[in-house]
Amino acid sequence: MSFFRESFIVFRRQLRMNLRNPAWVLIGLMQPVLYLFLFGPLLEPIARQFGYANHWTFFVPGMLVQLSLFGAFFAGFGLISEWRDGVVEAERVTPASRVALLTGRLMRDELQLLVQAGVLIGLGYALGMDAAGGGAAMGVVITLLVGGACAAASNALALTTKSEDVMAPVINVVMMPVLLLSGILLPMTLGKKWLQTASDFMPIKWITDAVRSTFLGDFGNDKVLYGTLWAVGLFVVAMWWGTSTFRKEDS
Amino acid sequence: MIHARGLVQTFTTREGRQKKEVRAVDGVDLDVAEGEVVGFLGPNGAGKTTTLRMLTTLLTPTAGTATVAGYDVVKDSTEVRRRIGYVSQSGSTGSFARAGDEVVDHGMLYGLSQKEATRRGQELFDQLDLPGLWTRQPKSMSGGQRRRLDIAMGLVHDPTLVFLDEPTTGLDPQARANLWEHIDGLRSRRGATVFLTTHYLDEADALSDRIVIIDHGRIVAADTSDNLKAQVAGDLVDLEVTDASRVGEAAARLEAVAESVEVDGSHARGRVPRAAKVVPGLMADLGAAGLELASIEVKRPTLDDVFLTLTGRSLRDAESSSGTTDPVEAGVPA
Numbered sequence: 001m002s003f004f005r006e007s008f009i010v011f012r013r014q015l016r017m018n019l020r021n022p023a024w025v026l027i028g029l030m031q032p033v034l035y036l037f038l039f040g041p042l043l044e045p046i047a048r049q050f051g052y053a054n055h056w057t058f059f060v061p062g063m064l065v066q067l068s069l070f071g072a073f074f075a076g077f078g079l080i081s082e083w084r085d086g087v088v089e090a091e092r093v094t095p096a097s098r099v100a101l102l103t104g105r106l107m108r109d110e111l112q113l114l115v116q117a118g119v120l121i122g123l124g125y126a127l128g129m130d131a132a133g134g135g136a137a138m139g140v141v142i143t144l145l146v147g148g149a150c151a152a153a154s155n156a157l158a159l160t161t162k163s164e165d166v167m168a169p170v171i172n173v174v175m176m177p178v179l180l181l182s183g184i185l186l187p188m189t190l191g192k193k194w195l196q197t198a199s200d201f202m203p204i205k206w207i208t209d210a211v212r213s214t215f216l217g218d219f220g221n222d223k224v225l226y227g228t229l230w231a232v233g234l235f236v237v238a239m240w241w242g243t244s245t246f247r248k249e250d251s
Numbered sequence: 252m253i254h255a256r257g258l259v260q261t262f263t264t265r266e267g268r269q270k271k272e273v274r275a276v277d278g279v280d281l282d283v284a285e286g287e288v289v290g291f292l293g294p295n296g297a298g299k300t301t302t303l304r305m306l307t308t309l310l311t312p313t314a315g316t317a318t319v320a321g322y323d324v325v326k327d328s329t330e331v332r333r334r335i336g337y338v339s340q341s342g343s344t345g346s347f348a349r350a351g352d353e354v355v356d357h358g359m360l361y362g363l364s365q366k367e368a369t370r371r372g373q374e375l376f377d378q379l380d381l382p383g384l385w386t387r388q389p390k391s392m393s394g395g396q397r398r399r400l401d402i403a404m405g406l407v408h409d410p411t412l413v414f415l416d417e418p419t420t421g422l423d424p425q426a427r428a429n430l431w432e433h434i435d436g437l438r439s440r441r442g443a444t445v446f447l448t449t450h451y452l453d454e455a456d457a458l459s460d461r462i463v464i465i466d467h468g469r470i471v472a473a474d475t476s477d478n479l480k481a482q483v484a485g486d487l488v489d490l491e492v493t494d495a496s497r498v499g500e501a502a503a504r505l506e507a508v509a510e511s512v513e514v515d516g517s518h519a520r521g522r523v524p525r526a527a528k529v530v531p532g533l534m535a536d537l538g539a540a541g542l543e544l545a546s547i548e549v550k551r552p553t554l555d556d557v558f559l560t561l562t563g564r565s566l567r568d569a570e571s572s573s574g575t576t577d578p579v580e581a582g583v584p585a
Contacts, residue, residue, distance in 0.1 A: 002362070006360060010356075012356070013348070013356045082345060085341075085342055085389075086341035087345050090357065093308070093309060094361050095330075095362070
């Protein structure tokens, strides 16, 4: 039981600091909202070409996945400045579980993501998105799995590199191909065969397709199955990486 | 409280393509009794902090064993953590958090209830002269206040053994003196055992019952400050006679108890191990011979003399940034 208690203490501390300085939460939300307002309308005339009557129903799930990737990937930057302040070491010298130090932070990241997803979906509905309520909820669950994976990976990377200067380029190098090959902005089916084949190797593409399917209220297809499996798989692998990094001595 | 045998910590560093093994701590034996205040002295890079990190379970020893507060640092690290307080060199609180919240959360991670942690935290803020800073952000505190906050963090769970890593580095003299009082109070008021690292000679001298000197990852001496000084250099006894023509007679009598006696005007100087025991006899001797003294001065050797004798170099040369001891006072003429 003390593991949950310790996670909660860490979570509460993180949340308190976020609420005191909510700039990062807002900045994290700005990006998908800007995409929604400034890029979304461009899709209106072409959405029919790839089989969507309502372009918001196509676009909002993509933004949700993007939010889970980008928002969560930056979570580790906060950890670096905490490490520099000596907070991480101070926590490690207490008898608290090392893993609780990670899970407490991930709980904050997940809560933040949940709030941002709520705002995004709310805006989507306001703009005229035509999505099934249960489907959107399922989409959020998948998003939280991906976001948790990214946040765990980001925290692990932060604690390994301990340098913003190393982390920022690494994240950029990883994120660009992920964004371009996952069909977040436009469906990969618009592309040539080679591009579609390349995107098949990108787990996030399967996840994006799965979230789109659930938003349409279609749970029973292969896309949802594969996407969910990928999301669970990424979550498990990233959690393993994160916990082993936090358990490692001298980090 | 602390029993360490043969502690070793090696790091691998890369120099170009070659991997090089560095033995940061190279076979350290340590014994600290309950209630003792031990100063761990050495230049930067001597292995002080690395040793401390092994004793506080933050680093697993490459070799050797250590029992801290009754538990093995590797096998029972959680039990060790419950019993020790650690005030690290790098601070312990988030810049943007509130001081009181940090202390309460820290106490709760030790298993205290929120109420208990708050009560302890406020008590410590009073004791450590941090009134009204409960809701202040650490980034807007002075250096001395931040260090005292770090100490409050390390004490919130009432540990019986407190580790302090370079507690006064970077503080101005006034803040240092103030912090020394608080460190002194750890034992006198709370009965805690204190293990502190420092590269300041005066700090080790002022605070510790016993001093352990480390250099290049090895313990080179461990004793009380007085014993270390006594075994090393001997005290300088400086006699000034009123009648300069009889200085030779005074020097001859000094020679009977001292080494390397030299004469300079009306002064006769020599080195005497444990001068305090010798001087009364010397005075009687001089009196019996009818030699009148204008003054007598006994200068104790400093820890820097000890370090110089043990390692062949001055601590201030080894660690140029520690310039707090008065060089005149430290320099006993050879």
